[in-house]
Amino acid sequence: MILKKLSALFIAATLLPFSAVAENPPIRLVIHGGAGTILKQNITPEKEAEYKARLEESLKAGYAILNDGGTSIDAVIASIKVMENSPLFNAGKGAVFTNDGRNELDASIMDGKTLMAGAVAGVTTVKNPIEAAYAVMTKSPHVLMVSKGADQFAAQNGLTQVDPTYFKTDFRWQQLQKAKEKEQIILDHDDNKLAALYIDPMMYDYKFGTVGAVALDRHGNLAAGTSTGGMTNKRYGRVGDSPIIGAGTYANNNSVAVSATGSGEKFIRTSTAFNISSQVRFQNLPLDVASKNALKEVADIDGSGGVIVVDKKGNYAMEFNTAGMYRGTIGTDGKPEIAIYGE
């Protein structure tokens, strides 16, 4: 009898860890802070430490929500807000400048469970564009709002407004001056002025700096978000891939959540985020293979950049075809992993 009781206890004890695991499905958050010509020899140890600290803060903000049983959407917003509020990244404060010296911001978010999505483009006064994208998703029947209307909508929904000068940083301002100088050299030597008006980021030391997050929550739901200032020296109301659902952002519980960074026009033309989702969904390809395939299509039309991807099991990929990509991930164990350069 005692033996029987003991063996029952033993069985219960050995099963406990498994039932605990079953009750606690995996969580996963993956973030990026942009890809580009990011080389160790060009970054001071102090700057590198600053980037790592901010990426870690972003991961922890999202993880706290996921670990509490919160939603992947909330985790994505929380981790993106940390990067939007930091001048280090090309999103929110610290965004790049347009040709006429303004900061025009784009952002998008998508819920993999419902396929609901929201996005804003060319906003100039909402402090956190990712929150504006979320408001479009949850408080309007639309997917994409632009410019003044989008700012007005964000204000009406109680989102913090700032003076446009809030986004300005000296570093980005200098970057615009350099881009203009290079553009002038091209204009002076190129008859096809229209083509040269838009500087191809491949032509100079470009670091994209857009931010993004993808997450899997305990309920098995995926979400993705992306936020950016776009490209230095952009003009004519140019909008890139970041607020375009299927290009810079996509999430579907049937496949994956994706956020991209890179030469936006090329990502739009190859529907990068939807491309990865479709490969995983219909061809059952591993996330890194699908990501490499999608980035190859971008490279084939002279584009570059990177993507982050997560699926319902917590598998993830962080792929790029540039020298580096600010990136990080955190899973069920709560240990952040951060990297900047290529292997």
Ligand code: ASP
């Ligand atoms: N993809 C963004 C855009 O084209 C730029 C970036 O990733 O930094 O607007």
